[in-house]
Structure formats: structure tokens, C-alpha cells
Amino acid sequence: MKSLEELRALREKMKSQTDNRSVAGENETVIKVGMATCGIAAGARPVLDALLDEADKRRLHNVKISQTGCIGMCRMEPIVEVFKDGQKYTYVLMTPDKARRVIAEHVVNGNVCADYLIGNSSN
Amino acid sequence: MRELALNILDIAENSLAAGAKLIEITLLFSQSKDSMRISIRDDGCGMDEETLQKVTDPFTTSRTTRKVGMGLPLFKYSAESAGGSFSVASRKGEGTEVCADYRISHIDRMPLGDFGGVALQLVTMNPRVDFRFFVSDGERGGVLDTREVREVLGEEIPLDAPEVRAFLKEYIQENLVDIIGGRL
Numbered sequence: 001m002k003s004l005e006e007l008r009a010l011r012e013k014m015k016s017q018t019d020n021r022s023v024a025g026e027n028e029t030v031i032k033v034g035m036a037t038c039g040i041a042a043g044a045r046p047v048l049d050a051l052l053d054e055a056d057k058r059r060l061h062n063v064k065i066s067q068t069g070c071i072g073m074c075r076m077e078p079i080v081e082v083f084k085d086g087q088k089y090t091y092v093l094m095t096p097d098k099a100r101r102v103i104a105e106h107v108v109n110g111n112v113c114a115d116y117l118i119g120n121s122s123n
Numbered sequence: 124m125r126e127l128a129l130n131i132l133d134i135a136e137n138s139l140a141a142g143a144k145l146i147e148i149t150l151l152f153s154q155s156k157d158s159m160r161i162s163i164r165d166d167g168c169g170m171d172e173e174t175l176q177k178v179t180d181p182f183t184t185s186r187t188t189r190k191v192g193m194g195l196p197l198f199k200y201s202a203e204s205a206g207g208s209f210s211v212a213s214r215k216g217e218g219t220e221v222c223a224d225y226r227i228s229h230i231d232r233m234p235l236g237d238f239g240g241v242a243l244q245l246v247t248m249n250p251r252v253d254f255r256f257f258v259s260d261g262e263r264g265g266v267l268d269t270r271e272v273r274e275v276l277g278e279e280i281p282l283d284a285p286e287v288r289a290f291l292k293e294y295i296q297e298n299l300v301d302i303i304g305g306r307l
Contacts, residue, residue, distance in 0.1 A: 007272065037197070
């Protein structure tokens with residue numbers, strides 16, 4: 001069974017690595033997922049998990065994924081906001097698959113997934 | 124809402140919005156007694172008597188974007204429609220405790236769902252808040268206390284570092300989720 005003792009060993013291992021990680025401050029992308037009642041009920045948790053998983057797989061150290069409260073358009077949930085290059089992009093009616101595409105195409109390659117943006121949503 | 128774990132997440136988000144520094148989430152169940160209790164306690168800003176009276180009314184909310192607040196009403200409904208009960212206790216300036224009881228075998232009881240996933244999300248997404256999870260089936264119990272984790276890690280390593288996240292995921296699985304053992 002995992003114990004806190006193992007965590008102690010992990011800390012020692014990580015301490016030697018922390019220096020090169022802190023360099024990644026520039027060009028940081030911030031991603032926020034609406035996680036109020038409306039978002040949760042619409043499926044925001046699987047979307048958040050997909051974002052984290054995809055960022056993890058690609059070892060994206062300059063991407064910060066966090067959650068926020070009600071963004072204000074409950075019928076458009078799950079909503080994912082991407083803050084990149086000084087701009088805010090609001091993706092609506094998200095699914096885990098769409099979230100993975102946003103990471104791959106927008107966050108990594110810099111091509112905005114226009115068809116998921118709020119302005120282009122047909123709903 | 125199709126999982127109780129999502130209700131737990133939702134109520135814990137209220138605690139975060141109330142400025143809690145410590146949130147304690149407890150899941151106690153006994154199959155022989157056919158009962159299960161979920162409680163979420165925080166040390167946030169709490170509520171006054173008047174707010175407390177109408178807090179389970181869906182047309183009461185603290186947010187300003189609109190006048191509907193469904194979190195607590197949905198959680199209350201999940202308990203009361205499954206042969207259980209529900210309570211909220213709060214004191215202004217001290218904190219709030221939300222408690223829901225269920226009859227495990229009731230046909231309308233929602234499944235617990237991804238409790239471990241919710242625990243991991245809360246712990247790693249809220250770097251400035253401490254959490255204490257406790258799960259017990261009446262015989263065995265398991266704990267995750269982020270204050271202990273932080274003590275081991277020290278100040279320079281955050282809980283959301285990828286390596287720590289991977290550790291916590293397994294820790295939650297083995298210490299909390301395995302006790303539930305798919306029985307809820």
C-alpha cells in the first residue's frame with residue numbers, strides 16, 4: 001500500500017529536478033474549466049480529466065490547468081477558457097474528445113479550434 | 124447529476140467559494156446496517172440563521188450571475204429520494220457542515236461514482252486549501268490528509284506537480300477507493 005514514506009523518497013528525487021522546471025514561466029498557457037453545479041452536471045469533470053491527461057502525456061510543463069466557478073452561460077457548459085498569447089478563447093459545449101483536440105491543435109500547434117469557439121457554436 | 128461523487132465535488136466547491144482553509148470530506152458506510160453517510164465540513168465564512176433557513180431553496184444563491192442555485196437542493200434530493208435524510212448546519216464566521224444519509228439498497232439511490240477522481244481533483248486543483256478525506260466501511264478506514272502530505276513535501280514542491288499527482292492518484296486508490304471496493 002502507498003504510504004507517506006514513499007512520498008518522502010519522491011521528494012528527494014524531485015528536489016534535484018526543480019531547478020530546470022522553473023524556467024518555463026514564459027509563454028505559459030492557462031486553461032480554466034467551469035466547475036459549478038451547471039458545469040459538473042453537464043460533464044465538466046471528464047473534460048478536465050481529458051485536458052490533464054493529454055497535457056500529462058505530452059509533458060506540457062508550460063500549461064496550467066485549473067478550475068473556476070460558474071462562467072455565466074450555463075446552457076453552454078462544459079466551458080473551457082484558454083488564455084494564450086494575451087488572448088482569451090472560450091470553447092463551449094465541450095467533450096473529452098474536443099478537449100484533447102484543443103490541447104493538440106490549439107495549445108501545442110497554435111491553431112485555434114474555431115468550430116468549438118463560442119461565436120461559432122450553432123446551439 | 125448522476126453520481127454522488129459529483130454532488131460531493133459541487134458542495135466542496137461551495138466550501139472553496141466560502142474561503143475555507145480546511146475541508147473535511149467523510150464517507151461512512153455499513154452494509155450490514157444498509158446505511159451510508161456523506162459529510163462535507165469546512166471552516167469557511169459560514170451562513171447566518173436567515174440564509175441557513177432558505178439555503179436548500181433552489182431560488183437562493185450567493186452568486187450574482189442569476190437567481191438559481193441548484194447544488195444543495197440536488198444533494199438534498201439525492202438523499203431524501205433514497206430513503207435518507209439531509210441536514211445543513213452553519214455558524215457565521217465558523218464554517219458549515221453538510222450531511223446526507225442514504226439507504227444503500229434503496230432503488231433510487233444514485234451510485235457513488237468516481238469518488239477517487241473527485242478527491243484527486245479537489246486536492247490537486249486547490250493548492251491553498253487543505254483537505255482531509257476519511258472513508259470507512261465500519262471495519263477498515265482510510266485517510267488522506269493534505270496537511271500531512273504538505274509536511275512531507277515541504278514548501279518548494281506543490282501538490283499539483285505531475286509526479287506528486289501520480290503518487291496521490293495511487294494513494295487515493297489504495298487508501299480510499301479500495302475500501303469502498305465497488306460496493307457503493
